[in-house]
Amino acid sequence: MEGIATWFASTLGQYISAKAVIFIVSLMPILECRGGLIVASLLKVNIWEAIPICIIGNILPIPFILLFIKRIFRWLKRFKWWKPKIEKLEKRAMNKSSDMSNGEFIGLLLFVGIPLPGTGAWTGSLIASLLEMDIKRASVAIFLGVLMATVIVSALSYGLLSAI
Incomplete structure (x- = not known):
């Protein structure tokens, strides 16, 4: 999972905001909130900003x-x-x-x-x-x-x- 999360962070992170990348990853099956948090850590997003984004992204579907x-x-x-x-x-x-x-x-x-x-x-x-x-x-x-x-x-x- 970390490899996929790293790919999203490095690829999408060039074009959209880090928070948008975290949200998109958290929406996805398999990656979900877990992948979103890994991406947030890789993108150096503050944990307290990342957690609500990941939870909302994971719960929405x-x-x-x-x-x-x-x-x-x-x-x-x-x-x-x-x-x-x-x-x-x-x-x-x-x-x-x-x-x-x-x-x-x-x-x-x-x-x-x-x-x-x-x-x-x-x-x-x-x-x-x-x-x-x-x-x-x-x-x-x-x-x-x-x-x-x-x-x-x-x-x-x-x-x-x-x-x-």
């Missing part, structure tokens, strides 16, 4: 994913090229959700909040949608998970752990 992803997937499955890709993505999301089935809220919060590859708000939203979780409960769990991941990644990206 979530309601749309929760509300529309199943319909989008259903539509895409009509096309031969997309059908196997969507089914594979759904299968991967459901496999990742196996740990969450008993305590959905806490499971979703921890899934999104622990910054590991393949976990995050986008995947958490997909899982919540596929599990047909209540949208309000899922949104709160995802938001709290994003906050948790933000604290962890901020500590790592800005070297806050070494200061303690």
